[in-house]
Amino acid sequence: MNMDAIFKVLANPVRVRILTWLKDPDTNFPPMIHLPEEEKGKGYVCVGVIQEKAGVTQSTVSHYLNLMKQAELLSCKRIGQWTYYRRNEETLQTTADYIAKHL
Amino acid sequence: MNMDAIFKVLANPVRVRILTWLKDPDTNFPPMIHLPEEEKGKGYVCVGVIQEKAGVTQSTVSHYLNLMKQAELLSCKRIGQWTYYRRNEETLQTTADYIAKHL
């Protein structure tokens, strides 16, 4: 796990907000109506609604999401013309543990 | 507590290393021979030895230490011509708790 990349992600408050919004997609985002039934309830949120809520341009949010994916804080799945991102709880957990232990 | 400033401190690997070195001054730094008896064992380390170990210039380490102090990750005490820095365990603890809970 690349802690360095993770801390760089966290150094930007918009990215941190996105990360926390994704903890509870149901209250922070509209329902993902194009998501197939079997993928629902897994925390997936498409780029467009994240962009709108974050208040940055489409290219910026795409860049941010990519950084977070490189750091393995998010994973994504493309379904149709949409890309859905969700938290990678394993990395988040490991990060929290690392900080508690080594910081 | 300013999480934003804290995450910015952590975004630099040299600063993170300094923070972790200060967890165990006895093994990471030479003894602070000018420190008065009553201040020993409190984790204080002077700027010079941190600079040497970090491998950056004096002005750079001073700047880093100041950023970490602003973020309340470190506190400092001037004794004689030396400034001694040590970890602020309270902030570190609160940070770890915050991350575990909100991230």
Add this chain to the structure above:
DNA sequence: TGACCATATCGAAATAATGCGATATCTATG
């Protein structure tokens, strides 16, 4: 296939962080 929508990538300008050398400040001491 062609128009359309969502997302990704590219290129560039603005802003911020990095990290240095030079200089200032502060403290001790002769």
Add this chain to the structure above:
DNA sequence: CATAGATATCGCATTATTTCGATATGGTCA
């Protein structure tokens, strides 16, 4: 008070990040 040592601050050049608009890509559907 003059000097010396430790640290802080200043000014600046370099590099990285931010963030945008423009464009490319990839999927959908008539």
